[in-house]
Amino acid sequence: MRLLLIHQNFPGQFRQLAPYLAHLGHELVAICSHQRPVSFEGRLLRYDEPKSIQPPLPLGSGLWHDGLQRAERVAFLCQQLNNESWKPDRILAHSGWGETLGIKEIWPDIPQILWPELWILPEHGGHGLIPGKPSAGLEQKLQQLGRNSLTQQALSHAHSWVLPTIHQANSFPPVFQDSRLHVIHEGIDTSLACPNPDVSYEVRGIEITRSVPTITFVNRNLESLRGFDVFMRALVIVQREHPKVRAVIVGDSEEGYAGPHPSGRSWRDVMLEELQGQLDLERIHFLGRVSHPALIGLFQASWVHVYLSYPFILGWSLLEAMACGCCIVGSRGMPVQEVINDGVEGVLVPMGDPNKLAQKVLALFANPSMREQLGAAARKSALGWDQRVTLPKLTALVERGCDL
Structure with missing residues (x-):
């Protein structure tokens, strides 16, 4: 044909x-x-x-x-x-x-x-x-x-x-x-996007293994439609309560689907200015865009992956994170609820509440058996999207x- x-x-x-x-x-x-x-x-x-x-x-x-x-x-x-x-x-x-x-x-x-x-x-x-x-x-x-x-x-x-x-x-x-x-x-390819407890390599000078408690956030662009501002405000609380957590953030600083900040500046610059003095920047790694193999490695090493979105298209990155066995904290509502049931394949929080987001993340960092249970269920569900x-x-x- x-x-x-x-x-x-x-x-x-x-x-x-x-x-x-x-x-x-x-x-x-x-x-x-x-x-x-x-x-x-x-x-x-x-x-x-x-x-x-x-x-x-x-x-x-x-x-x-x-x-x-x-x-x-x-x-x-x-x-x-x-x-x-x-x-x-x-x-x-x-x-x-x-x-x-x-x-x-x-x-x-x-x-x-x-x-x-x-x-x-x-x-x-x-x-x-x-x-x-x-x-x-x-x-x-x-x-x-x-x-x-x-x-x-x-x-x-x-x-x-x-x-x-x-x-x-x-x-x-x-x-x-x-x-x-x-x-x-x-x-998605769940034979490539799969759990790997022995993941170990370097991305832009950062050694990636599962030995360091890591929270990941991934989107094409760091923007409000995908909750970047909510994530950054939650990160202040997470860092304050957990002195070793590392945040790895993937995405460009272009205007994104919902446009730039009203000031015309990137959301990254706006949030870093708003939260100046409240964040430990040594434990936050902005990687921009990375190769697909590097992205999969980040998911495999992640302890908790955060995916937030107001109603819009569903990103492939969420499905690939699930396929890697990530413990997901997502936003309540569509499109996330089409693939994650609260308490089954992940944990869902209100979209605009950084405090609740932070508390859920911290609770999961403190509960490895729950992280493993949610990650295994996420992996099983992702196989249906293979x-x-x-x-x-x-x-x-x-x-x-x-x-x-």
């Missing part, structure tokens, strides 16, 4: 699926817009990134300006493939950037399977939830309307769409809640022509 994979940041959501499909003997062609090296068993076509408009277009129209440029460039690459007598049997694509909008003009009969990820709601930007961040105003609502309209247009051309979690699927309006929607996660479970389901969807 010939498959066309489209993702501006390829491989993106196809990181596990693409090599799996290639291994099964499918012929793959992929399209992206970045220039980074990609390990890929297939032909990779690239297009130029859209040019930005200055000053920026208002109220979500900038997304459409960008998306239509991408649609045009992808369509011309598809036309090039068509002129070469290469025609896909299926098109697999992320819908978030408009890349698929012109493909029907070349291949009107080819089934498109899309990964739309989320229907954006005000709560997904933390509006009215993050302390100090007001409810979404007209400007934010119109921006979200622009993005959702782009998704809606893409789905109007699709035969099926895939969401990784029930929480993300439930964000979509009823019109998209039918047999075309499939909840299948991309999957790519050996999810990739056959995704492949069946791709190969099932008559049911699309």
